[in-house]
Amino acid sequence: MNRIDRLFGILTLLQSKKYVSAEAIAERLPECFVNDYDYLSVLQTTISNKLMIELEYKNNKSEISKRRVEPIGLVFYAFAWHLVAWCHLRGEYRDFKVARILKAKNTGCTFTRQDHLPLADYLKQLPVPY
Incomplete structure (x- = not known):
């Protein structure tokens, strides 16, 4: 049995009903694992070019606000990406x-x-390790 036959066999097995689809797994993931990569490219570009961003942001109370921020970096902690930025609205x-x-x-x-x-x-001020 050559490599192609083996790969075909593995593919057939993975496509069988014994295995759950990726979509079915994604539906069962907790909210903290939701895809938050939609804006990472824009954020990375603005960070490296030192450009301001206008955000529409929903806080943990589901309140929506518009912010003009100066992004200084992205960090992954607590199972999620976080943008650290100077916020013109809050002045901090x-x-x-x-x-x-x-x-x-x-x-x-x-x-x-x-x-x-x-x-x-x-990052030294964060209450959790990053």
């Missing part, structure tokens, strides 16, 4: 869970602050 650094971002728009405008806190310093 904030942690935005990426899965709760409803819209993210690259404004094309450069940061207004030039002296942002290093991401590593912000």
Whole structure:
């Protein structure tokens, strides 16, 4: 039996009714494992180019707000991606869970602050290990 035959056999086995489809597994995952990658590319671009973002964000109380932020970094902790950014609305650094971002728009405008806190310093303040 050659490699192609073996691979075909494995494929046939995986497609049988004995195995649950990826979609069925995804439906059973808790909310903390929901795909939050929709905006990672936009966020990475704005971070590296030091460009502001306009966010539409839903907090943990399901309240929706619009924010203009200066993103300083992305970090994965507590089973989710988080955007760390200077928030113009609050006038302080904030942690935005990426899965709760409803819209993210690259404004094309450069940061207004030039002296942002290093991401590593912000991460030291987190209540959980990252």
